[in-house]
Amino acid sequence: EVQLVQSGAEVKKPGESLKISCKGSGYSFTSYWIGWVRQMPGKGLEWMGTIYPGDSDTRYSPSFQGQVTISADKSASTAYLLWSSLKASDTAIYYCARRVGSYYDSDGYSSWLDPWGQGTLVTVSS
Amino acid sequence: QSVLTQPPSASGTPGQWVTISCSGSSSNIGSNTVDWYQQVPGTAPKLLIYENHQRPSGVPDRFSGSKSGTSASLAISGLQSEDEADYYCAAWDDSLNGYIFGTGTKVTVL
DSSP, X not given: OOEEEEXXXXXXXXXXXXXXXXXXXSSXXXXXXXXXXXXXXXXXXXXXXXXXXXXXXXXXXXXXXXXXXXXXXXXXXXXXXXXXXXXXXXXXXXXEEEEEEEEEETTEEEEEEEEEOOOEEEEEOO | OOOBBOOSEEEEOTTOOEEEEEEOOTTTTTTSOEEEEEEOTTSOOEEEEBTTTBOOTTSOTTXXXXXXXXXXXXXXXXXXXXXXXXXXXXXXXXXXXXXXXXXXXXXEEO
């Protein structure tokens, strides 16, 4: 079974650093991009960025460039999301997901997210 | 961040047909395929439709997707109580070089 298991909920203070994880199993971890998605309380889904664990090629959404760091350890089949200095506005659920497809054809570019991790709730409060 | 526009809510009685629209632009839906995700409250999103109209195994054929120009639609036929959830469309955007999600539609089964 293809599965992504994320690390547990975190409660942090503003200014602290944090690294959350997403461990893949049941497939070749180095052969698929992993994406990260933010969901703020009561809000919709936002694309943060993506990494290819095979060579650590990383792309960020402009909204998140410079705000977080995405990394991966292919030997551990794990992707990470890192903050160096948290803000209260980082309070959200963060999901990782495997990107499937990732190709161009006559319909344009196709790359969908499946499966998703269970989510990691990050609470930042003084 | 660019978004795809969806109606905030939709509803129907059990057995009814419900459709959700998703409006984009030439740089996203107009150029690339559309995916749909279902998020039951308190759980992670789940892939419902990919490549405009393809259903993953295990997704009932009550769910169907379509695309025309810069818009897409999700249809739920024979609405059931377990379909009560938030639904998001998504597509790659060539201008942003990233994935963008719709604003989300909450489906209520009356």
